[in-house]
Amino acid sequence: MTRTIRTLFFSPTHSSRKIALAIADTLAAALGAKKEVQDVTLPEGRVPSKPCGPDDALVLAFPVYGGRVPQVLEALLADLEGQGAYAVVVAVYGNRHYDDALLEARDLLTRCGFKVIAAAAFIAEHSLTPKVGTGRPDDADMQRVADFARAAAEKIAGGNPAPVTVKGQRPYKERGPAAPVSPKTGEGCTECMICVASCPMGVISAHNPRLVSRGCICCFACVKSCPEGSKYFDDERIAQIRAMLESKCGARKEPELFL
Ligand SMILES: Cc1cc2nc3c(=O)[nH]c(=O)nc-3n(C[C@H](O)[C@H](O)[C@H](O)COP(=O)(O)O)c2cc1C
Ligand code: SF4
Ligand code: SF4
DSSP: OOOEEEEEEOOTTSHHHHHHHHHHHHHHHHHTOEEEEEEOSSGGGOSOOOOOOTTEEEEEEEEOBTTBOOGGGHHHHHTOOOTTOEEEEEEEEOSSOOTTHHHHHHHHHHHTTOEEEEEEEEEOOOTTOTTSSTTOSOHHHHHHHHHHHHHHHHHHHTSSOOOOOOOOOSSOOOOOOOOOOOOEEOTTOOOOOHHHHHOTTOOBOSSOTTOBOSOOOOOOHHHHHOTTSOEEOOOHHHHHHHHHHHHHSOSOOOOEEEO
């Protein structure tokens, strides 16, 4: 019997969060289980999780970065203790591709003692450009999210669910070189500090939000959260990626479910 749905997500621009919480709600309602949520987006949330047990099911959701699980999550996920708990893994990507991210997440959780019984790749607006994946996840996506969660719940309720196979390759796609990059701040900044509070790496100075120290992961949380439109990237490499995405990734991709 599944008593607790443990939901863990990293979501700088909130789409993985939206999908994770919708899945957890449906699973909890269908299984009569309670919910626990751990948001690991901000540094203060990235604390060790208490071990799971055989009565728990974990929902893990994260954005795909460079076809992989975000590097900032690696150590945290490697330290989880599954102890036979079921897991539902969700990769959220910006309409380019999820490459090896689902497989990597499945491998990470399996190594920690989880039984990954369902997985899915959903699409959201690309963090780097609102012209790719615009408006997603939309109503049709959220319908698929609900269908996926109901199917996962049925699989769990049926007893002894089989582990799931997902797409992806080993060795995983190589991560790009960590080139130092950070956002700039325009004249319109009112020092409201919203960007400071939204930064998953804690690299925007709380004394002067125009100062950004090393360690930016280019998640665009500050850019998207600034009410004045004052945070921006002025970087040739990002401009090139954006141009590539806008020219090659316009065609709508659909969610993929693995059950
Ligand atoms: C650094 C970075 C790398 C990304 N890499 C990919 C990628 O490889 N494929 C893709 O389709 N989307 C990629 N995206 C887009 C995100 O996966 C997508 O926007 C996701 O919805 C963001 O999730 P969040 O809203 O939960 O933060 C990338 C975004 C960022 C910031
Ligand atoms: S400074 Fe970098 S890591 Fe921090 S919110 Fe902005 S883009 Fe993300
Ligand atoms: S969110 Fe925008 S206006 Fe507010 S401190 Fe950051 S850059 Fe300035």
